[in-house]
Amino acid sequence: MNKTGKGQRAIGYRSKGIYVRALNYSSTVLYRLLPIAFCLLLIGCGGYKEPTLSDTQLKAAEFNQRAESAFKKGSYRRALNLYNEALKINRSIENIDGTAINIVSASAVYRKLGDKESAHKYLDEILNATAVTYRPMHISDAAFLKALLQLDEGKYDSAKDWTDRSLSSCDNPQCQGKIYNIWGRIELLKGDLTSAITYGNKGLSLNKSNEDEAETANSLRLIAEAKAAKGEYSEAIKFYEDALSIDKKLEASRKIAMDLVGIGTTFFKQKMCGDAVKYYQRALSVIEGLGDVQGAKEIVEMINKCSQTSSKNPDKK
């Protein structure tokens, strides 16, 4: 090895030493700064953050949430009381959104309790409001519920008007899907099967794109019902089965029973009583599990009707 080579190595060692020292120094600084930085982070994060809602609004929100939970448990009276409490608080601070939310919710509970008069009265406060301007989404919700109430009463034309108003106030595809479903139902009940299928398909595509599974199943069931009424049985069964698989996934017992009854009835219309009874019996088991005596009675009647028909025409069993 020559001299130059040794010199270069010496320079190399020197520069390496500088790097090592620099690295050591920076790591020392980092180690000292890290705890300080961590403490600063903790102080920053641990400091009290002002809530976005006032105590009164929080209280109203609590009542609203408890009401929803009571409703889901089937305690409708309790749910109604809690929604009314939330409504009272919102009125007292003139919170228009909160007021609208709780009016619509309380009205939905009244409908469930069978008090249609009160349900209408509550909704009219939003739909006929002059002094206060409610947001379109709340008007859409109120009109949607009003349409359902009219549908319950068999007033299809009025229901259609309210559906129209609900759709015109709905400013997002989320609500449009279910509005098309109800529109389709109205057409189905009026006997316009083609329109029912058209609205059902519109609802289906919107609900699918919104990933709203419950309403997607509703669209499928609506189309199935319309197709069965049109005599397109095999397609109807396919749609019912699709609806059934979603409803099973969602564990929506009543809807499962509806799908099974729908399939059974489609078979019954084709005079395939053996298959029909199988589905009716499955539906009966679901309804009995729900403890719905009236529903069970209706299904038993369907089974009896099927048995009578099959005994008259044994070949078509």
Next chain:
Amino acid sequence: MGLIKETDERFIGIEKKIGLFVAAAVIGILVAVAAVGLQSDIFTSKTRIYLIADSGQGINEGTAVKLSGFKIGKVKRLYLDDAAKVKVELSIKTKYMRWIRTDSDARLIKEGFIGDSVIEITPGSAKAKDVREDGIIAFERTRGLGEIAAELKDELKPALSDIKQIVGYINDPQGDVRQTLKSLRIAAEGLPATKQRLDSLLADADKGVNTSAKKIDALLDSAKQTINSVDGLAKKVDKDIPAILERANKSVENIQKTTEEIKKATEQAAPQIPSMIEKGNDIAEGAKEVVDSVKKTWPVRLFIKTPEEKTLEVDSYE
């Protein structure tokens, strides 16, 4: 070579130093033992007395014995005697024995409804004799909520059964009351027809006295029959109603008795209920404050969603 030199000045007088240290430690231990003993009343003179209970339920070794609210001793042990009764040995501080007389009563009570069981001894009268070592005092167990409820249930049951029987008796379509009312109604319904016939009879009076007389006779017979029937029914009602009233009275008496029992039980429990509710409220409020504070603290608050009001989801197929 040794590690420590024997002449090391640090070890000069080491025996004395160790001796002092050990002595101080021993004194310290003795003082501590004495303090604990004093605290635990080990050195206090105690008197042993007994009470006999039907059951040992709620009484345990260590259960406090109180007199006028002050702890004067505890249950030392309890065992079954030859008669299968529970003999409870109480260890009472001798200085308090002067208030325990032969007419003192011991009761097992609860400190509040959910508190510990305590044996409360009532001070005896001045005339009564002192209870000596190994003496026995009378014992009674106060009724718990469950026992009161069971007792009330037993009291209410016959009263409700009576009422049910009476209502059933009145409502029975084949029973006396309903049948009597039915007969009365039928009889009353017959009266307008009778009246109508009378009217037509009077209108036809001109047609012939003989005919009218016959009709009047028939009518009078009919009216007489109706009156007899109503009279019979009224007698039946007269006969039945006292029996019904007597049974109703008995039921009302039973209810009154039960109500009094309930009143007594409520009065017994009432003084403690408001304070319990107040305490419960305080505890709940405190807990809520703590939970609220925790909710607002990082990092818990990151996982808690601020509640917001939502419209109840309404399905298009409901």
